[in-house]
Amino acid sequence: MDRGRRSFKSEHRVKMPTVVLSDEKQCEVRTLGIYELDAIERTDPGLFTYPVEMVGGKIKQVEWDISKYEETGKEPPQKPDTPEHLIEEETEEWYMLRDYTRYQAALLHRKESNEIVAQYYEKVLGYILANCIDPEDIPRIVIDEDLDKIYAAATVPQVTMSMLAKALRQTFNASFDDQEIFEAMDRATGGSGAYNQLRKWEMDWANKFGLSDVEIALVPVEERARRICAMMLDRWFEFLELDKIHKKNAADALSQ
Numbered sequence: 001m002d003r004g005r006r007s008f009k010s011e012h013r014v015k016m017p018t019v020v021l022s023d024e025k026q027c028e029v030r031t032l033g034i035y036e037l038d039a040i041e042r043t044d045p046g047l048f049t050y051p052v053e054m055v056g057g058k059i060k061q062v063e064w065d066i067s068k069y070e071e072t073g074k075e076p077p078q079k080p081d082t083p084e085h086l087i088e089e090e091t092e093e094w095y096m097l098r099d100y101t102r103y104q105a106a107l108l109h110r111k112e113s114n115e116i117v118a119q120y121y122e123k124v125l126g127y128i129l130a131n132c133i134d135p136e137d138i139p140r141i142v143i144d145e146d147l148d149k150i151y152a153a154a155t156v157p158q159v160t161m162s163m164l165a166k167a168l169r170q171t172f173n174a175s176f177d178d179q180e181i182f183e184a185m186d187r188a189t190g191g192s193g194a195y196n197q198l199r200k201w202e203m204d205w206a207n208k209f210g211l212s213d214v215e216i217a218l219v220p221v222e223e224r225a226r227r228i229c230a231m232m233l234d235r236w237f238e239f240l241e242l243d244k245i246h247k248k249n250a251a252d253a254l255s256q
Contacts, residue, residue, distance in 0.1 A: 019149040021140050029153035030132040033213030034202075037155075040123050045113040048106040066106040077103045128154045156217040159202055163225040171226050174233060176240045185236065188243040201228050 018026040049061040069076045077099035080087065087093045125147060129138060132154040141147060161182060168174040168181050176184040205228050206216050216224070 017153045019153050021137075021146045021149065022143050023140055025140070027133060027137045027140065027150070029128075029150050031214070031217050032128070032132065032154050032156055034156050034206075034216040035213050037124060037127070040120070040127060042120050043116050045109065045116055048109040050102050050105070064102065064106055066103060066110065124155070125151060157221040159198060159221055159225050159228065161198060163222065164198070164229055167222070167225045167229045168233070172229060172233060174229075176237065177244075181233075181236055181240075184240050188240060201232055205231050 016028045016030050018028050021027050047063040047065055049063050051059050052062045054060050066076070068074065077096065079100045080093040080096045082093050084097060087097055128151060129141075133150060141150070165180060165182055174181050179187075202216070202224065205224075208231065211219075219227075
């Protein structure tokens, strides 16, 4: 048994956080690298959407968040008493049936979404138990709270766009033409390329200072957001200024 403990200790020499399990003894937990879980496939089901025909016949997918019924106490759509085959189109009962059907589909979507999240959580938890704690500590995990503590200690909070926006406001007092930076960028003219910009910015910052995945993970998430903003702010302003000039030139050309 000592061989397993020595192997785990020798492989992970960085000081690890500890949690107190339900046996009231400490358990060391290795913090994951910032991108270590990327190999575990994660599906984002998103909000429930339904098709709506717009003026001109174009079909648009509209999001519908059914949590508003739980939050407001509003009664969800009810199924009409009249049998479906007797309901005529565009009558009051037809609209009731349509809304009821959409609501049931939204409930099913939420159930499937919860199952997807649970499956991902189970995969991540399995990875953490196999790679982040001493094998001898596994039998000590006996209640859900033990698992929650280990999961929280091992996982690394991810930087979000809202965190960057907060850092821009509070640390840099940054705006562009009286708009928040990201609001201005959303209105800017762009191409059709697609990638995870936030991840790219974070990796650019890490590469600039030669930080490993583990070293990035040790930087508090709010501090990572501030450092990304400090590195990117000049580039964002340059992009917005060029877009402003481009739009002005286009408008001047149209007016001639």
